[in-house]
Amino acid sequence: MRNPQLNKHGELQHLLTLDGLPREVIVSILDHAAPFTEVAEREVKKLPLLRGKSIFNLFFENSTRTRTTFEIAAKRLSADVVNLNVSTSSTAKGESLLDTVDNLCAMQADMFVVRHAASGAPVLIAQHLQATGRDHIHVINAGDGRHAHPTQGLLDMYTIRHYKRDFTHLTVAIIGDVLHSRVARSQIAALTALGVPELRIIGPRTLLPDGIEKLGARIFHDMREGLRGADVVMMLRLQNERMSGALLPTPQEYFKVWGLTAEKLALAKPDAIVMHPGPLNRGVEIDSAVADGAQAVILPQVTFGIAVRMAVMSMLAGQ
């Protein structure tokens, strides 16, 4: 069976996950994103590529940054963007996910950007579109449950490539709540595909999923040991809203052991970059002095995210 994200020519039809996406496709998206970064510097920050296309932001789960960057990306490509905060609309009245999709298709949707608390919701939509012969409509996963957040993974790769150029000599550390993190899953898939030789995963046992070592990473339960000599430090947000049960002590205690401070960061390479997908929990997973420090590239990540999303949208809509 072919990868459901690719059409019969091997081109990207939907972007659902980075898992199993060929290296060439990932590199191609990063290459496509580069010229879009320049658009923000123009007098008119708009390109005519998606003129006349309708993009529906279907957010079944709250998000400000991701929804906003998708919206800006679509608008800079001249698309018409409709934001649906579905948690407060039809679903609340009992409409099913696929009924919502069918209704929006009847309004001539060209693309869906989907955020959902349930893993697999965007895949379900893509399969539904395919099964009903609507191959001209594209789906982008903007984060589903614990499964994947592919555009975040891609913008992280863009950021690393921007600062470090080559992936094949890097030591990359992913730190924190991997268990609840769809971002971590997408990062691991992309870093592996791009040939990072040393991938480290650092976190407390209760926040690392079972069998994670099978993904080809080295596991550390000591943050200092894991940070030593790292080129890239990728912090994860502590996802309190996804937690059930007593996985953790208090945030203060978490910070003491797993928070990134200047003192711990000093163990990484002097030119190491610090990344975070946002929103920041200052004083929980990262110290303010580090988040605002010279090694942090957290705000450039946001800016690159717009270009990466423009690239994905224009690659999909052009198929």
Next chain:
Amino acid sequence: MQFPDAETLCQQLAEQIRPNLQPNTVLIGIRTGGEWLARRLHALLGLNGAPGAIDISFYRDDYGARGLRGPSLRADIPFSIEDAAVILVDDVLYTGRTTRAALNEIFDFGRPASVELAVLVDRGGRELPIAARYCAHTLPEALPAAQNLQLERTNAGVLTLRLIDA
């Protein structure tokens, strides 16, 4: 068909432009052939600064039918377009669609005082109301659509014209 030497045409094009240079004249080349040509003209005309370069991929009128054709390059316009006398430079003028796309892109950077078009070769076959003010060589007969005329650059930096059967 035999084509005139591209290097000679380049010199002739510079001499056509020279009498009309203004203090606010800037050159913008359309990638990739037009960019090489713009750099060459820039040096021959003794202009200050650096010429601009644009890649019109994001402004093409066949994106809907053909999509993006691989990654493009970022636009590089190292001066203000506002009130500039722009000379748009391309290697070969054909349907005029590339020129149309380039005009749209330039206006997204600001409002120029004027835009003129300079090309090395006019191969005929226009599909839009576009003409070059400066043109070093016009083919006596339009080339058939199956043929592609393009500017190439050797490793030593020498420009040549090549006809390819598409």
